[in-house]
Amino acid sequence: MGARFAGVLARIRSASGVGPLSLASPLPIPTPVADDSDKTLFQKIADGEVPADVVYQDDRAVAFRDISPVAPTHVLVVPRRPIPRADAVGPEDEALVGHLFTVARRVADAEGLSDYRLVVNNGAGAGQSVFHLHVHLIGGRELSWPPG
Numbered sequence: 236m237g238a239r240f241a242g243v244l245a246r247i248r249s250a251s252g253v254g255p256l257s258l259a260s261p262l263p264i265p266t267p268v269a270d271d272s273d274k275t276l277f278q279k280i281a282d283g284e285v286p287a288d289v290v291y292q293d294d295r296a297v298a299f300r301d302i303s304p305v306a307p308t309h310v311l312v313v314p315r316r317p318i319p320r321a322d323a324v325g326p327e328d329e330a331l332v333g334h335l336f337t338v339a340r341r342v343a344d345a346e347g348l349s350d351y352r353l354v355v356n357n358g359a360g361a362g363q364s365v366f367h368l369h370v371h372l373i374g375g376r377e378l379s380w381p382p383g
């Protein structure tokens with residue numbers, strides 16, 4: 236680099252406040268983009284990214300038919316907010332969890348069911364396989380008690 240050019244460059248840097256780049260210069264950190272892999276399966280269903288037979292939805296909850304039904308009616312009622320399991324429900328979720336029961340009743344009405352079972356499995360040892368809170372609505376046949 237010629238001495239004259241170096242002098243011009245130094246004046247430009249000085250005027251712009253930008254110093255010479257080096258490996259130690261801080262580089263701009265890219266803004267993280269939301270990663271779909273962080274979503275639960277049921278969030279992806281709620282967002283329409285995974286197909287499902289959706290029977291009801293609103294701004295807080297989605298209800299869709301279970302892919303492996305154990306009765307003529309087997310619908311999962313799911314909050315859009317991904318609460319992992321029943322024992323993660325906090326005071327701030329009480330209205331939302333109550334809403335799941337209201338949605339379940341509406342779906343049961345639409346299915347013509349007066350008697351049905353609502354089940355929440357909490358933890359793998361209790362049969363939970365998808366860690367996004369959901370209420371199973373099961374009906375349309377005689378249901379024995381106790382469950383297995």
Ligand code: AMP
Binds near residue numbers: 302303
């Ligand atoms: P749980 O075992 O209580 O966590 O319930 C999870 C339920 O999700 C099971 O009954 C599964 O059959 C059901 N399930 C898993 N994948 C899907 C899917 N893609 N669409 C609908 N239901 C599903």
